[in-house]
Amino acid sequence: MNTLYLGDCLNVLRDNVPDQSVDLIYIDPPFNSKRDYNIFFDDKEIQTQRIAFEDTWTLKNIQDSLAELHTLKTDYLYFLLLTYQKVAPHAFPYLTMMSLRILEMHRVLKQTGSFYLHCDPTMSHYLKTICDLVFGVKNFANEVIWQRINAKGNVQRKFGAVHDILFRYSKNMGDEIWNQVYRPLDDSYVNKMYRFIEEETGRRYRLSDLTAPIQRASKGQLYEWKGITPPRTRCWVYAKDKMQELEDSGLIVYSKNGIPNLKRYLDSNEGEKIPDVWTDIPQTIGNEFLGYPTQKPKALLERIINASSNEGDTVLDGFSGCGTTVDAAEGLHRNWIGIDISPIAISLIKRRLNDTYGEHLNKFEVRGTPTDEQSAIELWKQNPNAFQDWWLTEFEVFSTTFGTKGADKGIDGIAQYLVTPLNPPFGKGGKQKGGSTFGGEEGVIRAAFQVKGGVHIQSKDIDALLGAMDKHKCGLGVFLTIAEPTKPMLDTIASSGFIEIPGFKIPRLQILTLEDYFKNKLLKLPKYNITFKAARLKGKRKQNQMKMDI
Numbered sequence: 001m002n003t004l005y006l007g008d009c010l011n012v013l014r015d016n017v018p019d020q021s022v023d024l025i026y027i028d029p030p031f032n033s034k035r036d037y038n039i040f041f042d043d044k045e046i047q048t049q050r051i052a053f054e055d056t057w058t059l060k061n062i063q064d065s066l067a068e069l070h071t072l073k074t075d076y077l078y079f080l081l082l083t084y085q086k087v088a089p090h091a092f093p094y095l096t097m098m099s100l101r102i103l104e105m106h107r108v109l110k111q112t113g114s115f116y117l118h119c120d121p122t123m124s125h126y127l128k129t130i131c132d133l134v135f136g137v138k139n140f141a142n143e144v145i146w147q148r149i150n151a152k153g154n155v156q157r158k159f160g161a162v163h164d165i166l167f168r169y170s171k172n173m174g175d176e177i178w179n180q181v182y183r184p185l186d187d188s189y190v191n192k193m194y195r196f197i198e199e200e201t202g203r204r205y206r207l208s209d210l211t212a213p214i215q216r217a218s219k220g221q222l223y224e225w226k227g228i229t230p231p232r233t234r235c236w237v238y239a240k241d242k243m244q245e246l247e248d249s250g251l252i253v254y255s256k257n258g259i260p261n262l263k264r265y266l267d268s269n270e271g272e273k274i275p276d277v278w279t280d281i282p283q284t285i286g287n288e289f290l291g292y293p294t295q296k297p298k299a300l301l302e303r304i305i306n307a308s309s310n311e312g313d314t315v316l317d318g319f320s321g322c323g324t325t326v327d328a329a330e331g332l333h334r335n336w337i338g339i340d341i342s343p344i345a346i347s348l349i350k351r352r353l354n355d356t357y358g359e360h361l362n363k364f365e366v367r368g369t370p371t372d373e374q375s376a377i378e379l380w381k382q383n384p385n386a387f388q389d390w391w392l393t394e395f396e397v398f399s400t401t402f403g404t405k406g407a408d409k410g411i412d413g414i415a416q417y418l419v420t421p422l423n424p425p426f427g428k429g430g431k432q433k434g435g436s437t438f439g440g441e442e443g444v445i446r447a448a449f450q451v452k453g454g455v456h457i458q459s460k461d462i463d464a465l466l467g468a469m470d471k472h473k474c475g476l477g478v479f480l481t482i483a484e485p486t487k488p489m490l491d492t493i494a495s496s497g498f499i500e501i502p503g504f505k506i507p508r509l510q511i512l513t514l515e516d517y518f519k520n521k522l523l524k525l526p527k528y529n530i531t532f533k534a535a536r537l538k539g540k541r542k543q544n545q546m547k548m549d550i
C-alpha cells in the first residue's frame with residue numbers, strides 16, 4: 001500500500017523497505033545551505049515563525065556514521081570522505097550523512113530502477129563523486145540543468161544563480177526503464193523548417209537529406225538511385241529496398257536536379273526529445289504553491305516519473321517535503337513511498353493528496369506517528385517539541401512555538417477556519433472587542449491551541465490560554481493535555497460560553513486529553529480548516545523563505 005513515513009529516511013529505509021523493491025527514486029535533500037527554512041504565520045498581532053526543517057548538518061553523530069561506513073566495506077567511499085574532511089571540512093558532515101542514505105537508496109532500487117538526486121551548486125560536485133562510487137561511474141546517465149528562474153537582479157560581482165542540478169543514475173545501465181519524453185517543437189523552428197504544405201491534404205512537412213556521412217556506410221548503402229550517386233564523402237541513408245518503399249509511399253520528393261529528399265510531416269513529429277537543459281518548467285507558482293519552502297514544481301516530477309517508470313511501478317522520495325513527488329506519482333498511477341522527518345511536511349502531504357484527488361485518492365497509510373496513547377507519551381518523553389508538533393499537526397494547526405523563536409505564553413498553535421461572512425456575532429461567550437466578527441478577517445474564525453505534555457496542569461494554564469485568545473483575537477480556544485484536567489479547570493471551561501455559527505454552537509473553550517483523543521473523541525470545530533490552505537491562496541516568496549500570510 002502507498003505509505004507516508006514520518007522519520008529519518010535512513011531508519012525508515014533500513015526498517016521497512018526491502019532490497020530491490022523500488023523502481024524509481026527521486027530525492028531533493030537539504031542542500032547544506034547552512035540555514036533553516038522557515039514558514040511564517042504573520043499578522044499584525046502575532047509574528048511567529050517555525051522551522052519547517054533545518055538544513056544544518058553538524059558533526060554530531062558523524063563519527064558513528066563514518067565508523068559505520070568503514071564497517072560497511074565501502075572503503076573508497078570511506079577514504080573519499082576522509083579526504084573531504086581535510087579539503088572540504090564545511091561539506092564533510094553533510095556528505096557523510098548523505099553517503100549512508102544514498103547507499104540505502106541504492107540497496108532498495110531494482111535492477112531496472114533509476115535514481116535522481118536534485119541539488120544545487122553548493123554541494124553538487126561533491127555529491128556526484130559520492131554517487132559515482134555508490135552507483136558506479138558507468139551507471140551515471142545524466143546531469144540535468146533545471147533553470148528555476150529567469151534572472152537574478154540582486155547579485156554583485158558574480159553571475160546570477162538561476163539553476164538547480166539533477167543527477168540521474170541507472171542501477172544497471174541499459175536495463176533501466178526509459179520512456180523517451182518529448183516537448184512541443186519551438187514555433188520558430190516549425191516556421192523555419194516545416195516550410196511546405198501538401199496541396200491535397202494541407203499537411204505541413206519538411207524535406208530532409210537522404211544522404212549520410214560515408215563513415216556510417218554499409219555495403220547496401222552505396223548504389224545508384226535514379227541515375228544519381230551520392231557525393232564521394234557520402235552514402236544513402238537507407239538500403240535500396242527501403243528507398244523503394246519510401247518512393248512507393250510517395251515520401252520522396254526530387255529537386256530540380258533530381259536529388260531525392262525525404263518528406264517528413266509535422267503531424268507525425270512527436271516533438272523535440274527533451275535535452276539535459278530544462279528551461280521550460282518554471283518554479284512553483286500560483287495555486288500550486290503550498291507555502292512550503294523549497295517546494296518543487298509538479299511538472300518537474302511528472303517529467304521524471306514519466307521518463308523513468310511505468311504505471312503500477314513504485315516511486316520513492318526519501319525527502320518528500322510537501323509531497324510533490326507523491327502527488328505526481330498518485331496522478332500518474334504509480335505506487336509511492338514518501339518519507340520526511342518533519343511533521344509539518346507529513347501533515348501538508350496528507351492534506352495535499354486529499355485536496356487534489358478527493359474520493360479518487362488511493363488508500364494510503366501513515367507510519368511513524370504515534371498510534372496509541374503509550375507511543376504518544378513515549379514521544380513526549382523523548383522529544384516534547386516533536387510531541388507538540390505532532391499533536392497540533394494532527395488537527396492541521398500551525399505550531400507557533402516550535403523551536404525557540406516566536407514562543408508566546410499560552411499559545412502553542414493557531415488555526416483558521418472558514419465560516420460564512422453572514423455569521424452572527426459571538427454568542428453568549430461575548431463579542432470580542434475590536435477586530436471583526438470572529439476575531440480575524442470577515443468570514444474567518446481563529447482558534448488558539450495550547451498543548452500540555454506534563455503530568456501537572458493547573459487553572460493558570462487555562463487562564464494563559466484565555467489571555468492568548470484575547471491577545472491574538474481568537475474566537476476559540478483548545479487545550480490539549482496528557483494529564484486529566486482538574487475540577488476548577490473544567491468549571492472555567494464550562495462557564496466560558498459558546499460561539500454560534502449558522503447551524504452550530506461551538507464551545508468557546510474545549511479540552512481534550514490524550515486518552516480521549518485515542519478513543520476518537522472529537523473536538524467541535526468548524527468544518528473548513530484553511531490554516532495551510534491559506535498559504536496556497538496567499539503564499540508568496542521572500543528571498544529564501546516562504547511567507548505564509550494568513
Ligand SMILES: C[S@@+](CC[C@H](N)C(=O)[O-])C[C@H]1O[C@@H](n2cnc3c(N)ncnc32)[C@H](O)[C@@H]1O
Nearest residue numbers: 008009028053295296319321322324340341342
Ligand atoms: C528540500 S526539501 C524537499 C522539498 C520537496 N521536493 C518538495 O517539493 O516539497 C527537503 C526535505 O527533507 C526533509 N529532511 C531533512 N532531513 C531528512 C531526513 N534525514 N530524512 C527524511 N527527510 C529529511 C526536510 O524536512 C524537508 O522537508
